[in-house]
Amino acid sequence: MDxxxxxxxxxxxxxxxxxxxxxxxxxxxxxxxxxxxAGGVDRxxxxxxxxxxxxxxxxxRITVGxxxxxxxxxxxxxxxxxxxxxxxxxxSEMQLLVFFAPPETPPAA
Numbered sequence: 001m002d003x004x005x006x007x008x009x010x011x012x013x014x015x016x017x018x019x020x021x022x023x024x025x026x027x028x029x030x031x032x033x034x035x036x037x038a039g040g041v042d043r044x045x046x047x048x049x050x051x052x053x054x055x056x057x058x059x060x061r062i063t064v065g066x067x068x069x070x071x072x073x074x075x076x077x078x079x080x081x082x083x084x085x086x087x088x089x090x091x092s093e094m095q096l097l098v099f100f101a102p103p104e105t106p107p108a109a
Contacts, residue, residue, distance in 0.1 A: 050101050
């Protein structure tokens with residue numbers, strides 16, 4: 001079993017000083033915690049993998065392709081591989097679980 005507590009994940013991510021912390025990686029899936037501050041800017045680019053976002057906390061908007069919607073706790077959004085997307089109009093800190101299938105390709109060093 002690979003089990004995690006949100007408070008521990010938030011602390012690990014904050015200690016790294018980055019918005020994203022991958023905490024599960026298996027052959028067909030990776031999972032991470034993505035945190036965006038209120039008023040923050042989502043600087044991600046499309047990924048080569050399908051992904052699912054699940055909002056744990058916070059409120060904002062997401063644009064996927066040419067569709068925009070409000071999101072808050074409990075919202076789940078699928079984004080297809082290589083589709084332009086971003087969170088914006090972040091009203092309160094967003095804490096998001098992010099699932100990639102297959103696992104996210106690490107960015108080039």
